[in-house]
Amino acid sequence: MREQDVNQLIGHLFRHEAGKMAAVLTRLFGFQAIDLAEDVVQDTLLKAMSVWKIKGIPENPSGWLYTVAKRRAIDILRKQHLHEDHHIQISQALRSEWSLTPTVNNFFLDDEIEDSQLRMIFACCHPSIPYESQISLTLKTLCGLSIQEIANSFLSNEETITKRLYRAREKIREEKISLEGPAPANMPGRLDAVLHSLYLLFNEGYNSSHPSQLIRHDLCEEAMRLCLLLTRNPLTNKGKTNALLSLMCFQASREDARLNADGSINLLKSQDRSRWNKHLIEKGKYFLEHSADNDEISAYHLEAAIAGSHSTTPSFETTDWERIFHLYSALADIKPGPIVEMNRAIALGYAKSSADGLDALRKITGLQDHYLLHAAMGDFYFDLDDSASARQSYLQALGLTTSSSEKRLLQKKLESLPSVSST
Amino acid sequence: MFIFYGGDPSHLSPDAQQAHMQKWFTWVEKLTKEKRYVAGEALLPGGKTVSGVSKTITDGPFTESKEVVGGFFVVEAKDYNEAVEMAKASPDFDLGGSVEVRQVMKFDM
Numbered sequence A: 001m002r003e004q005d006v007n008q009l010i011g012h013l014f015r016h017e018a019g020k021m022a023a024v025l026t027r028l029f030g031f032q033a034i035d036l037a038e039d040v041v042q043d044t045l046l047k048a049m050s051v052w053k054i055k056g057i058p059e060n061p062s063g064w065l066y067t068v069a070k071r072r073a074i075d076i077l078r079k080q081h082l083h084e085d086h087h088i089q090i091s092q093a094l095r096s097e098w099s100l101t102p103t104v105n106n107f108f109l110d111d112e113i114e115d116s117q118l119r120m121i122f123a124c125c126h127p128s129i130p131y132e133s134q135i136s137l138t139l140k141t142l143c144g145l146s147i148q149e150i151a152n153s154f155l156s157n158e159e160t161i162t163k164r165l166y167r168a169r170e171k172i173r174e175e176k177i178s179l180e181g182p183a184p185a186n187m188p189g190r191l192d193a194v195l196h197s198l199y200l201l202f203n204e205g206y207n208s209s210h211p212s213q214l215i216r217h218d219l220c221e222e223a224m225r226l227c228l229l230l231t232r233n234p235l236t237n238k239g240k241t242n243a244l245l246s247l248m249c250f251q252a253s254r255e256d257a258r259l260n261a262d263g264s265i266n267l268l269k270s271q272d273r274s275r276w277n278k279h280l281i282e283k284g285k286y287f288l289e290h291s292a293d294n295d296e297i298s299a300y301h302l303e304a305a306i307a308g309s310h311s312t313t314p315s316f317e318t319t320d321w322e323r324i325f326h327l328y329s330a331l332a333d334i335k336p337g338p339i340v341e342m343n344r345a346i347a348l349g350y351a352k353s354s355a356d357g358l359d360a361l362r363k364i365t366g367l368q369d370h371y372l373l374h375a376a377m378g379d380f381y382f383d384l385d386d387s388a389s390a391r392q393s394y395l396q397a398l399g400l401t402t403s404s405s406e407k408r409l410l411q412k413k414l415e416s417l418p419s420v421s422s423t
Numbered sequence B: 001m002f003i004f005y006g007g008d009p010s011h012l013s014p015d016a017q018q019a020h021m022q023k024w025f026t027w028v029e030k031l032t033k034e035k036r037y038v039a040g041e042a043l044l045p046g047g048k049t050v051s052g053v054s055k056t057i058t059d060g061p062f063t064e065s066k067e068v069v070g071g072f073f074v075v076e077a078k079d080y081n082e083a084v085e086m087a088k089a090s091p092d093f094d095l096g097g098s099v100e101v102r103q104v105m106k107f108d109m
Helices: A013-029 A031-055 A061-079 A088-095 A097-107 A110-124 A131-142 A147-153 A158-174 A184-206 A217-231 A239-252 A278-289 A299-311 A321-334 A338-351 A354-362 A371-383 A387-400 A404-415 B014-033 B080-087 B091-095
Strands: B002-005 B037-042 B048-051 B056-059 B069-075 B098-101
Touching: A013 A031, A013 A061, A013 A097, A013 A110, A013 A131, A013 B014, A031 A061, A031 A158, A031 B014, A031 B037, A031 B069, A061 A097, A088 A097, A097 A110, A110 A131, A110 A184, A110 A217, A131 A147, A131 A158, A131 A184, A131 A217, A147 A158, A147 A217, A184 A217, A184 A239, A217 A239, A239 A278, A239 A299, A278 A299, A299 A321, A321 A338, A338 A354, A338 A371, A354 A371, A371 A387, A371 A404, A387 A404, B014 B037, B014 B091, B080 B098, B091 B098
Parallel strands: none
Antiparallel strands: B002 B069, B002 B098, B037 B069, B048 B056
């Protein structure tokens, strides 16, 4: 092992394998024994650390981890009777000494690992669990994040996250949630809930309100990874799943261009499009193509189309704003609300005129405390040479955002305004 | 010989644990490149102790985690002092670990 040149593990291997093992072990022990599953995962990682640090990376790191976890699982299942809430077939297989080991081994095969993860996503996103708790549970169990890491990404503290996890686990007990998955009739509704959670997760990473880190790469990555998982199973590989994944790919493709080296924000207008990740854009297009569904056009389809429109345009100046305006209009029909209206108004401003855009923005109600509305109005006032109103809007926006990168951007805009001459 | 004691990473997240392990890989890579690395083994915790004239077997040692020997390296150094300096590169000090540096006796004198 020491002769290895590549002395490095794949990025986040530990975290991802932790998630996979947690899913499989929870399936073996039952969702009610999720804590025990997490203990076994923790012990497995510790064992790996103590050996690998001295002996180096084994040839098959995942296999090594699974072997250790399997042995522990077999030991535990032999001694404890955990199969009460199991499907009757699994329960019998685990109870018999003859079939215990092969059954456990089967659960650690690639397809089964994927299957377990899918069941986990559905269980974690059970509708009776509140959204913030769903996301915390998903991140902890499926994505291998620690409570501290989750707290950091949501600008929260460990106590709050611990409470959310506690609430989730209580619900699991109360509702007797299991990993057997929703009944076929409930599947579409549950898939919607899962997609919504992943959307929220991605959004949190994409434009985090964390004051000193605008883009939480990790959260976006996890959301995409889980969404990809959903596309690999016929039951969950629906048009809207692909649409959501497409949207995430397009948005994520701009990550490298959105922030400058000093951490300041680069708006879409001034981004160096050569720094957009072409691979991700191709993926975005691929999943958009696969999102065509006879059943319906979802909000994800439209948002993906909008994002795709931007991502496949070589420069800001050649953006097809009319098309984007129409897409937002369609989106407003399915997902009415001030945020969509604001984006539509901005598109109108670019498609028609700044005056039209400003008018549309002014008509929106419910966003008085939203910094983006004021920032957008500031931009249109600037285009119309109304520096006084621009200044007012930018100042209002400045007071409403918590992100230091965004504050800096707004300061820059303020500084670029010609000074108001006194009369 | 470096005898590694303690070093508890259990409070770290999986990501942080992986990053910590990377420090070990980097250290060993450096020692290997400098042709100073000779051997190393990790030790499983627990075990039995055989002692006394009557060769009594007892379970253990079960010592505090700080005192558990996790493993060892055998390395080449120009002299003992250099070996002690090299031991300072162990990544586990932040985790409460320590290194005992012992000189392997050579018999060709």
